[in-house]
Amino acid sequence: MKLPRIQPWIAGLAALALWVALAAWVHLQIAGPPRARAVTIRLAHWQNEVGPADGLNDVIKRYEELNPHVRVKQMVIPPSIYRQWLRTNFVGENSADIVEYGAWLQGMSDIPVRYFAPITAQLQEPNPYNRGTSLEGVPWLKTFSDELLEQRLNSPEPGQYYAVTQARGSFRLFSNRQLLREVTGSDRVPTTLIELRAVAERLSAYGQARQRPIALFAGSKDTATLLMGMYLMGTTSRLVPELDRDGLLSLSAPHVLGGYLQGKWDFQRPAMLAGLTLVGEFSAQMKPGFQQLSRDEAMREFLHGDALFIFAQSGAARTLHDQASFDVDALRAPQPTRDDPVVGPYILGPFADGNDMTSFGFYLNKRSPLKAEAIDFMRFLASQEGNALFSAQSGWPPSIRGVPMSPEVAAFVSPADGYMLGISYFSAGGNSRDLLPRNLYRLTGPQGSPAKLAAALDEQMPEAARADLAALTRDAWLATLPQDARIAALGGLVHARPDQPAHGLARERLEAAQNQSEARALMFARQLQSAGTNGRER
Template sequence: MPVLKDLLSGVRNYFGVIIIVAAFIVSAILVYMNTSNAGEEVYVVQQGDTLERIASMYQTTVRKICEANYPDVQERDKPDVGMKIRLPHDAKNRIVTVRVAHWSLEPGARDGLNYMAKEYRKLHPNIRIVQEAIPESTYGQWFTTQMVGGTPADLMRDGMVAYNLLISYYVRYFTPLTEYVMNPNPYNRINEFSNTSLRDTMKDGLRSCYIPELQEYMAIGLTLHITRMFYNKTLLRQATGSTEPPKDFAQFMAVCEKIKQYKYFDTKTKGLITGHSNAIASLAAARNGYAAKGDTVRAADAAAKIEEHTRAIDATVQKLNNLVPIANSKYHMNMVEGNLFNVVTSKARNEIDYDHDCIVNVVEQYAGMKSGAITMDYAPYRAKFEIVSNYCRQSVPGFSGLNRDDAAMYFVQQRSVFMPTGTWDAGMLERQAADNGFEVGVMDFPYPSKDSPELFKHFEGPAYEDPTSSFRFACASPENAPERRTAAIDFLLFMAAKDNNIKLNDMIGWNPNIVGGVPAVGILKGFSPHVDGVVPGMNFQIGGESIIKWQQMYALFWVGQISYDKLRDEFTPFYLSRGYQDYLTVSKNWRRSLAMDEKLSSILRVKSFVTTDASKKAEYLEKYRYALLRPLNREMTVAYEQRLMRSASQDVKMPPAYQYSAEALRRIQGK
């Protein structure tokens, strides 16, 4: 009894302390139960996973994983992709952070990627996706800095750097994705593509993601982009009385002339005019009331005030600027160049496409000009510059000094009716149109028709379009971070799966890259490529001083500071005297790629010896032959080009590139 009495006394004396300790213990138990795995958490197996890797990721052992999944999982088993594995009670979730970098600052792009990251984490709770959106103007410098500094994002959108530099980065920093591209996407296992290689599920077969120099697929593209002409339906109706866009170049020019007569009303001006109009309506009602009552004095006073408001409206309108038909910039001119201006130059292929590849390259252009086979007075060339001149006269003044955002601002503020751009801007423009109270439409480029006979006789068809994958991501995770690399590639495959790719592009406002995706709706209906078309027949991109001279003269022609004849007279002699030397300067280092070819061929040969897989062996040997023959083909190509240019310089008469027999012409004309 004394012992019990002492115990009760101690409890009374230390009751408060006991309560605090008990509360602490209970809290600790609750925290432990909430933060520890309850034995029911599962992990979804990704491509390349092993039991050892999963155990390392969750800081447990293979034996414990097998015990938690007995008898379904044994220590020597290789887990299937998509299999769900129960994690042991003591497994600790190690968070893996994957960084995704790109330059698409459009609101939909970031929202779409965030949605994909959220959905992906539902399947892989230990993977955290963080995106880094870098402005387009600085992405190239940022990309290079990250590569050189050894701090690239795990998934880098490739581009904005010189191609030869990108190749060197691919070799040193990026993981080849051929293995994943040539096999079925595990995230397509529940649809019709379960047994189809990832490459064959994409509309373009991921052609742009294949790097011939490396014989590898280095990226995966998630969308397709093509270019069209956007227009403001609301402004078009107000300025012309119709929402129907022009069908050809003659109509386009006529519509532009009408648009230039229409005033631009900003928000402030609209408010002023609305205020005056409301005042006029009120005064008119009052005047009529006074007149009905015979109060001529007040009626006259109301009429005078109406006149004042009317004059105020007229004065305000007189101060307004007129609409500018086309929102343009140097950035947008690059798109119109190939899609509209150059379509009338295609016939030049018949004269100077000496290697019969249906493309006029820089060597053929120079050889044709140097030999006199073609000149700047060639009728299709003059037709092109007539189109350029007329188009530029309808553009924003000083457009050659504006950037992409400046032109987009003109269009969004309803100061212009037309703007050429692509699917990458479609979603943004549709949202801005809704916010600013106008409707946006998409039209094809206004090509010459019979209404422009001098242009139409050189027109053979629309610009040929063969869109390839865009929004491409490559994996730059370092080798010493295998968990990040595996997770990054798996997230890329997740976004490339059918349903996810459709959802991602729908949120952004782009066209899905997946075969058999949902039909385009809304504004995207206007984006179907011209699979039958023509390619340009003019190419002055020879490099060196010649290309600088061409860009300077062409920009002056854009803004009307020089005529076509002056451009021809100044550029032609400079080009003919400098072109060959510029070609040699630009191409003198082409043999430096031999070292890369030799390295690649050696690697492929060793792989073919080592592998025991017959299909892999055949693949490696085929790539080895290509890598071995490529330097020889390049030698032959350069030798041919140099001989062609030297022959042109030696007054050798160059026959037309194509010559048709009478029978061939008869059959062609018959079709």
């Protein structure tokens, strides 16, 4: 049988029609009709204590009601593996669309520039989820209580914002209300160091009478480090103006380290010896061997009623409230006063026991295929409604202005009623940070004393300070080096597209940031060259 002959142009048209039909089918299979099917965005963080995950669940639930085509999956990654998890997933291009990150995470300083997308432009516009609230029409950036101060401090590219925050934090002395009442016979809480010492005396008598010793503070390496670091800085505050060469009214790491190497301060100074004496008092109020214990063990000690107070960050509140069989109050840190017998002569005045800086920052994955959806969720997360849901369920103070707070939550916000002194003597770097815990036995041991501890610290500090200053120099160079290629590339774009002012602005900002990092690196290197050893042999 002979088949009819098909004209070539008909065959061509048929092939074209088939090609178009196939292309359309493939396109629909890949993309789907707009908004026809749900997409899932992923949100990762490491806050695995009681509260934050529940708060985020409430936010997600409400968001999904408002946006039925979007699903949000929350991923809580254990803090112990978070850094490795984050890097592995970014390298494998499998990271969540929105991730928590903190500038203090060690060995991760390259992450923001490599993997996060700046959201500066979005932050200049009003947040649509704030419509109908007191923040309607207000640029998103201005709706944060601190206008994202942490981003201004730590942004990898000065002037660019990369994250939105969820909460505020402070330090608090959490108290067992019933026990405090039993011990002191009243509901009055200690507000000064002198009053705190009086409570300690009564507590000791109370324990002896019942043959059951109760510690003043629940002890662990973590909680003790927080407590001692804050008080050592606050009770030696008269030293700060002496070391503040640049007139910034607070100290930064190079001032602390460089100042030490130049002999501007040491641990033999009367203010330091007084501060170390106070550290000794605090150590004696924790159970022996506390340095071997973790924060969780300190929490258990407090929850069992074996300690009257626990010093912790405000984020611990929800866990303490949920798990304690007694009422827990969050007290402001008792302040030293001018008539304090130990540290009185060395203080400028009250010191800050927290600040208004917001944290728990969420960043947008630069390579997310769902950037628009992710940004939209971030807008809801950091809107008045979203942040209120988070705060109510987590018990963490909100980051957004105008979000109502219960009195319990409001108690975690410290008013600006004390000196902000900057970095403490033991926080200026990894090497100097280890010195106090490593040598604390020289203070608390049987033959220990503040003078012995001070002598040991002064022996070890020159080497630690030099190593920390060298690390600061290295970090400043690391921030400088990769920018040469980026500046040259932006120069290429400016040259190719003179009609686009955004390239010129980006180059100007990057050059300013690099000039700043480069000058710091050169200054630190010079400081290292010229710094002495504080009069001590190396």
